[in-house]
Amino acid sequence: MSVERSEPSLQNPTGEEKKDDIEDLPSQDQLKNAAKIPIFDVEGKELDFGDLFSTPDSEGKKRILVIFIRHFFCGNCQSYLHALSKSISSTDSLPAGTTLAIVGCGSHTIIPMYAKETACPFPIYSDPSRRLFDILGMSRSLSLGESTPDYIQQSVLASTVKGISQILKRIPAGDGLKGGDIKQIGGEFLFEVQGSVLEPVWCHRMRNTRDHTEVPALRRVLGLDSD
Numbered sequence: 001m002s003v004e005r006s007e008p009s010l011q012n013p014t015g016e017e018k019k020d021d022i023e024d025l026p027s028q029d030q031l032k033n034a035a036k037i038p039i040f041d042v043e044g045k046e047l048d049f050g051d052l053f054s055t056p057d058s059e060g061k062k063r064i065l066v067i068f069i070r071h072f073f074c075g076n077c078q079s080y081l082h083a084l085s086k087s088i089s090s091t092d093s094l095p096a097g098t099t100l101a102i103v104g105c106g107s108h109t110i111i112p113m114y115a116k117e118t119a120c121p122f123p124i125y126s127d128p129s130r131r132l133f134d135i136l137g138m139s140r141s142l143s144l145g146e147s148t149p150d151y152i153q154q155s156v157l158a159s160t161v162k163g164i165s166q167i168l169k170r171i172p173a174g175d176g177l178k179g180g181d182i183k184q185i186g187g188e189f190l191f192e193v194q195g196s197v198l199e200p201v202w203c204h205r206m207r208n209t210r211d212h213t214e215v216p217a218l219r220r221v222l223g224l225d226s227d
Contacts, residue, residue: 025200026136026189034135035198039125040108042115049132052101052125053193061194063098063201065222068138068186070209071179072106072114073166075159076152077186080212081118083151087215088224090121095223105130106180110170117166126180133184138205140183145208151215188213190221 026034035050055062067084069077081102091099102124104114111124127133144156152159170176187205191198202221204213219225 023203023205024137025203030135030137031198031200034132037127037129037131037135039103039127039132041123041125042108042111044108049103049127050198053191053198055193055195061097061192063095063190063192063222065098065100065218066189066191067100067102067212068133068136068188069102069104070185071182072104072110073163073179074182074209075154075162076210077212078114078118078162079152079154079159080149080215081120083215084218085119085121087219088222093224098222101125103127103132103186104180105133105184107175107178109173109175110179113166113170128178128180130181130184133186136187136189136203136205138187139185139207140181141185141206141208142183143208145210149210149212149214151212152210185209185211188218188221 035048035053037049038046039049040046052064052066053062067081069081088094088100094100100122102120102122104111104124104126105128106126107128108126111126114120115124154162167176167179170179185206185208187203189200190202192201193199206212213221216225
């Protein structure tokens with residue numbers, strides 16, 4: 001799969017003119033390396049990250065939004081995906097030719113619980129090596145940031161207690177301590193693909209544990225809503 005780089009015309013969907021909001025798109029080398037990284041689906045089947053972008057030339061241009069989350073017991077990310085799933089309830093709710101996928105950093109065995117907890121209708125994958133997160137420039141932090149985003153409707157204490165409860169419930173299954181690196185933070189990346197050509201068009205990397213792109217802004221990035 002070849003990679004092309006485009007101008008980041010959607011870099012600032014919130015409409016705010018802040019230099020710090022501008023993100024560097026993944027480079028050609030980064031995407032080539034990322035495409036080779038193995039990920040796992042809900043059944044534990046291994047595939048390369050690049051397989052998510054495979055599409056016949058006859059299908060025309062496609063878009064895929066990949067949301068990288070924190071560990072599978074993170075209440076903040078669970079709140080985010082729950083809010084996202086309420087706003088975009090299925091693939092049919094997305095613009096034509098657009099798909100969405102989630103990538104976490106824990107064991108694939110926790111994905112069924114995570115999907116049920118968040119009511120997420122989109123495919124969820126795991127990258128327990130965290131190599132994708134590293135290659136695409138995502139960082140590690142435990143900072144909560146300075147403000148609470150709209151997608152979080154519970155206190156830090158309630159979120160923490162919920163996560164601990166989920167961990168304890170998974171102990172009998174043997175994966176209670178396999179939710180992923182608690183310091184790893186994620187982000188959102190939008191790609192366009194046509195045949196073998198992959199092109200990054202927008203991205204946002206989290207700066208703290210509560211820094212996913214707000215759902216209304218993400219809807220604008222996808223073209224579901226206008227400014």
